[in-house]
Amino acid sequence: MKKENSILTDSFGREHNYLRISLTERCNLRCTYCMPADGIALSPKSHIMTYEEIYAIAKEFVAKGVTKIRLTGGEPLVRKDAASIMEKLATLPVELAITTNGVIVDKFMETFKKCGIKAINISLDSLDAIKNKTITRRDYFTKVYDNIEMLAKEGFQIKVNCVLIKGFNDDEIIDFIELTKERPLQIRFIEFMPFDGNKWNMDKLVSLEDILKQVYAHYDASSFVRLDGKPNDTAKNYGIKGYKGTFAVIGSVTNPFCDSCNRIRLTANGQLKNCLFSTSESDLLTPLRNGKSIASIIEKTVGSKQKIRNGMDTIEKFKNSDAHGKNRSMIAIGG
Ligand code: SAM
Ligand code: SF4
Numbered sequence: 001m002k003k004e005n006s007i008l009t010d011s012f013g014r015e016h017n018y019l020r021i022s023l024t025e026r027c028n029l030r031c032t033y034c035m036p037a038d039g040i041a042l043s044p045k046s047h048i049m050t051y052e053e054i055y056a057i058a059k060e061f062v063a064k065g066v067t068k069i070r071l072t073g074g075e076p077l078v079r080k081d082a083a084s085i086m087e088k089l090a091t092l093p094v095e096l097a098i099t100t101n102g103v104i105v106d107k108f109m110e111t112f113k114k115c116g117i118k119a120i121n122i123s124l125d126s127l128d129a130i131k132n133k134t135i136t137r138r139d140y141f142t143k144v145y146d147n148i149e150m151l152a153k154e155g156f157q158i159k160v161n162c163v164l165i166k167g168f169n170d171d172e173i174i175d176f177i178e179l180t181k182e183r184p185l186q187i188r189f190i191e192f193m194p195f196d197g198n199k200w201n202m203d204k205l206v207s208l209e210d211i212l213k214q215v216y217a218h219y220d221a222s223s224f225v226r227l228d229g230k231p232n233d234t235a236k237n238y239g240i241k242g243y244k245g246t247f248a249v250i251g252s253v254t255n256p257f258c259d260s261c262n263r264i265r266l267t268a269n270g271q272l273k274n275c276l277f278s279t280s281e282s283d284l285l286t287p288l289r290n291g292k293s294i295a296s297i298i299e300k301t302v303g304s305k306q307k308i309r310n311g312m313d314t315i316e317k318f319k320n321s322d323a324h325g326k327n328r329s330m331i332a333i334g335g
Contacts, residue, residue: 007065008298010274010305014261018232019066021054022268023082024074025332029101030137031125033163033198034330043269049285051081055088057266057284060294062092070097070121074268074332077104083111090115097121099161101136102144105151112156121159121188122148126169127176135168152183159186159248164206173206173214180245187247188235191254193276194318195330202319208236208251232262252276253318258308264301267333272298274305276333277312 008016025042027035049057058069069089076082077100086108090096096115102122112120122144126132129141152158160179164170176187189211194200215224219240227237227246234257235248251257265273270285282301284294312318 008061008264008302010302012305012307014259014305015065016262016264016302017066018068018070018262018264019058019061020070020072020263020265021058022073022266022333023054023071023076023085024048024079025268026078027073027075027101028078028103028138029075029140031101031123031163032135032137033165033192033200034195036196036198040332047269047285049266049268049270051085051088053270053285053288054085056288057270057294058089058092058094060298061264062094064295064298066094068095068097070099072099075101075103077108083108086111086115086117090117095119099123101140102147103140105147109151109154119157119159120151121161122151123161123163124148125162125165127172127179131169135165148185149183152185159188161188161190163190163192164211165192166204166206166210170206170210170214173211174218177215177240177243177247180240180243180247183245185245186237187245188250189247190250191252193252193330195333198330205253207254208249209254211249232260233257252309254315256309261305265333272301273333274301275310277310278305279310 010016025040030039069092071086076098079085086096096117097119098117099121102124105120105122124132124144125135132141133139148158148160160176162169162176164173173189176189179185180187189206191207192200192205215238223241225239225241227239229235229237234252235250236255237246237248239246265276266284267273267281270283270288271281272284273281282297284297287294287297307313309318
């Protein structure tokens with residue numbers, strides 16, 4: 001029999017201690033790379049986990065060794081009971097973090113402080129208000145930018161997530177890095193990933209290599225440094241000497257970080273995904289509602305995780321759109 005608090009280990013020996021919970025499929029932005037133009041079919045409200053169900057499932061994961069929970073979405077903060085959920089999850093012995101588009105983070109400052117949430121990831125894909133409106137299909141650039149400045153001043157650890165798309169914002173790489181000169185932020189450039197309906201193709205990809213080429217061309221080799229990462233980091237970390245912040249690249253397409261993956265994802269409708277690219281999901285919500293144990297489903301789902309990107313271990317397999325067709329868009333999975 002497995003002992004309580006045993007870490008969820010897959011067949012490749014990877015221990016899963018990091019749970020990402022999507023609070024909602026809804027969002028106040030419509031980012032083109034995340035959502036299909038005609039939106040997504042939302043799950044009926046009765047299929048979305050309630051506050052109590054989120055807590056019950058999270059508690060089960062904590063009993064199985066999870067030590068970090070990140071709230072995501074959709075936009076987690078548009079959920080009406082987001083503050084109560086944060087407060088409840090903060091009673092668990094975990095590091096609580098959040099990924100948000102930043103539009104309404106100013107309304108949650110006190111909640112974050114009360115819940116001990118220090119690490120906040122905020123998405124911002126362009127430093128140009130017009131381009132930002134194009135990519136998000138909404139006009140909130142100034143609000144998000146000001147909120148990032150405000151949170152940084154308040155001492156939160158801010159990571160700015162920037163999805164790079166060739167010909168759209170790859171001319172802003174150096175401008176983003178320059179933000180770290182005076183601010184203790186981390187800019188994280190994310191390689192554009194394919195999901196159902198997001199019109200991905202390889203030509204739109206700005207790779208880790210493309211990014212580093214620009215960095216080498218702009219900065220003196222002696223001022224550019226590779227920084228050590230944490231053991232389960234998805235990102236390769238870099239810095240410019242003398243700058244207060246750092247930057248990083250999440251190269252899920254050209255440099256997958258699956259070897260050290262410790263993540264498991266719970267969608268807003270209570271489905272467990274053992275990989276961001278997994279095309280299958282395990283239903284935790286129905287058995288929970290029927291008063292059944294979910295422990296063995298969690299173990300089986302982690303146990304069946306594939307070694308690399310749900311079996312897409314080569315770039316050729318990854319480029320095959322059929323392999324992604326059945327994977328819901330990022331807004332439904334929770335990034
Ligand atoms: N709404 C929140 C936000 O935008 O930060 C949280 C959810 S969003 C799905 C989480 C992260 O996924 C964001 O940083 C977003 O930029 C990223 N993302 C969404 N679609 C993506 C894609 N196709 N490729 C790479 N990153 C993507
Ligand atoms: Fe909304 Fe975040 Fe997706 Fe943009 S990336 S549409 S903000 S969930």
